Amino acid sequence: MxxxxxxxxxxxxxxxxxxxxxxxxxxxxxxxxxxxxxxxxxxxxxxxxxxxxxxxxxxxxxxxxxxxxxxxxxxxxxxxxxxxxxxxxxxxxxxxxxxxxxxxxxxxxxxxxxxxxxxxxxxxxxxxxxxxxxxxxxxxxxxxxxxxxxxxxxxxxxxxxxxLKQKLQTIKTQHPEFEGKTAAVAFYYNKQPGAYASKDLRSQFLISLGFVIPAEIDQIAGDAFYASFSEERLDILNNDIVVWLGSEQAIESASTAIFRQRMPFYKNHKEYFTGDLVGGAFSFFSYLSIQYLIDEMVPELSKVTAP
Missing domain, CATH: 3.40.50.1980 (Nitrogenase molybdenum iron protein domain)
Incomplete structure (x- = not known):
């Protein structure tokens, strides 16, 4: 660093x-x-x-x-x-x-x-x-x-x-594959899935890179900064990329395989798992942690969204 x-x-x-x-x-x-x-x-x-x-x-x-x-x-x-x-x-x-x-x-x-x-x-x-x-x-x-x-x-x-704003703009320019792609920052809490609304800081980071948070997530969230829904509605996460807040092991433990594994985002390998450390940087979303995200997260997002 x-x-x-x-x-x-x-x-x-x-x-x-x-x-x-x-x-x-x-x-x-x-x-x-x-x-x-x-x-x-x-x-x-x-x-x-x-x-x-x-x-x-x-x-x-x-x-x-x-x-x-x-x-x-x-x-x-x-x-x-x-x-x-x-x-x-x-x-x-x-x-x-x-x-x-x-x-x-x-x-x-x-x-x-x-x-x-x-x-x-x-x-x-x-x-x-x-x-x-x-x-x-x-x-x-x-x-x-x-x-x-x-x-x-x-x-x-x-x-x-x-x-830092200039650096984020440069990153966005360097990654045209992000522009206009739909994304969801998703999580499991008490065995229930959810996704962060566009006003959440984690979603704002993706937006700053050119991604779009689907309006349906905001509609479900209402005044809250996140939306919760049943596993039967995991189709809400069917976007160009799903960014899971947590490790792959943690998400697999929390989720019911029969629901997640039939989703297009799963079948098409359009998931990115932050793990604990990158997830921490994502949640802190500070001047220092954003620079860590640029180094550690952006290259992985590019791999998932690349044609």
């Missing part, structure tokens, strides 16, 4: 501390008078963004995956030898956070309610998610820009976003 080393060097060479800063979020405003030195990450994926600016949080809310200090491989170089406190992923542990005496709490992706925000903000200035976005649907660039500004790296955040 040569881009990680370059990123760290860039962060160390650029110091843009435009304080004071005031940021509007869904529950009010955050004002920081000076650069925060003790940052706690409460949002499930916010630590990826924090680390991308060369800032090492003193505590991280461990989401899932049993990774060292809650940090996945695409961000471990940025963490270095730091050993942040791991916070309980199931709850917001106010006592543990207060004991750390943070200067700033970042909770952009925490999907918290206003009462939870008020409790955190009473401990230290807290950055909640942006307005006008549903839970779990905050775009990676919006999150990155907010966090960058709070940390004093607004200019660098804008540079990150512009560079």
């Amino acid at each position: 040569k881009w990680i080393a370059g990123l760290i060097g860039l962060c160390l060479s650029i110091s843009v501390f435009a304080f004071p800063v005031t940021i509007t979020h869904q529950y009010g405003t955050l004002t920081m008078d000076k650069k925060p030195l003790k940052v706690v990450s409460v949002g499930q994926v916010d630590h990826d963004d924090i680390l991308s600016f060369g800032v090492k949080p003193i505590a991280i809310r461990d989401w899932y995956g049993n990774q060292p200090y809650g940090v996945w491989p695409w961000a471990q170089s940025a963490l270095g030898d730091a050993k942040p406190v791991l916070l309980d992923p199931r709850i917001i542990d106010y006592e543990a956070i207060a004991a750390l005496k943070p200067d700033l709490i970042i909770a952009v992706s925490a999907a918290m309610d206003e009462k939870e925000y008020q409790k955190l903000n009473a401990i230290a200035p807290t950055l909640a998610g942006p307005t006008n976005y549903e839970k779990w649907t905050i775009p990676w660039d919006v999150r990155h820009l907010m966090i960058g500004e709070a940390l004093g790296y607004s200019d660098l955040a804008q540079q990150h976003v512009a560079t």
Whole structure:
């Protein structure tokens, strides 16, 4: 991951501390008078963004995956030898956070309610998610820009976003086989299949590459960011490619062979299985993990969709 080393060097060479800063979020405003030195990450994926600016949080809310200090491989170089406190992923542990005496709490992706925000903000200035976005649907660039500004790296955040968007556009141009192909990001949960709606971040990644998410999935999802249906309706996934969130073994264990194996996408080998690591990058969908997806996922998508 040569881009990680370059990123760290860039962060160390650029110091843009435009304080004071005031940021509007869904529950009010955050004002920081000076650069925060003790940052706690409460949002499930916010630590990826924090680390991308060369800032090492003193505590991280461990989401899932049993990774060292809650940090996945695409961000471990940025963490270095730091050993942040791991916070309980199931709850917001106010006592543990207060004991750390943070200067700033970042909770952009925490999907918290206003009462939870008020409790955190009473401990230290807290950055909640942006307005006008549903839970779990905050775009990676919006999150990155907010966090960058709070940390004093607004200019660098804008540079990150512009560079990665250009890279995604280049990837799209290099892979005309993606353009207009229908795709579904599918999963099994409690033995029931489903697919993510077009507003989900994983689907948004495919859309950015030129794929199209079928309208039927959005119709079934309604206001939710995913659609669930019975195995008898696996035909909903009959697209040019099905991207399964999980390993092939996990999907085969969860699914009923008689249904899946009669589907055209199965017979025509139009399935891609993310496995745990790429699936983690897909779910985090951060500035750092998207670059991992470009390296690891895009070539596999090309193999499946190639004529």
